[in-house]
Amino acid sequence: VKTTDGDFATPHVFDCAGAWSREIGAMAGVEVPVDPYPRDIFVTDPMGSMRQHPMTIDFATSFYFHPEGDGMLFGMGKKGETPSFSTEVDWTVLDSMAEVIERRAPRLGTVGIQTAWAGLYEVTPDHQPILGPVDDVEGFWCACGFSGHGFQQAPAVGHLLAQWYAGETPEVPLDIFAQRRFSTGIVEPERNVV
Missing domain, CATH: 3.30.9.10 (D-Amino Acid Oxidase, subunit A, domain 2)
Known part of the structure; x- marks a missing residue:
């Protein structure tokens, strides 16, 4: 990871950049459909x-x-x-x-x-968050695209992603929020968007 304070080697990066998540994903060669x-x-x-x-x-x-x-x-x-x-x-x-x-x-x-x-x-296009590791770049994880619900959902999502990252099975399945859903077309749009 290159920053203004120098370069840092790490096996994992989490894209939690909110409205700037697409730009951070692009730096890693990952399409993160967040606007x-x-x-x-x-x-x-x-x-x-x-x-x-x-x-x-x-x-x-x-x-x-x-x-x-x-x-x-x-x-x-x-x-x-x-x-x-x-x-x-x-x-x-x-x-x-x-x-x-x-x-x-x-x-x-x-x-x-x-x-x-x-x-x-x-x-995101379906108003659902993007959570978990991406398929294209090993070690690149997403926790973004909450479509206005991030503050509300952050405590639970943080807990579940920590479980997943630690190699445990999250208490709530997160696969439906994987970044790959946008390329496979398997999306479940939020019914009540605020």
């Missing part, structure tokens, strides 16, 4: 009683909201978007969310925005 998609997040001014509201997801539109601090955090995917590494907040998405907000959470439309930011989802 970056910007996600805009907004947090409202204080909303009092809404703080008791559970996380809510509208699977028909991908709109979601939940309590955050003294306000409500909300966001939504964009239809027809193209991959990008941009992390500039796109305020125009509020216009596309207006109808959904009015229908699903009308009180959100009555308060101001306290803060906003943009981050990157690391998305």
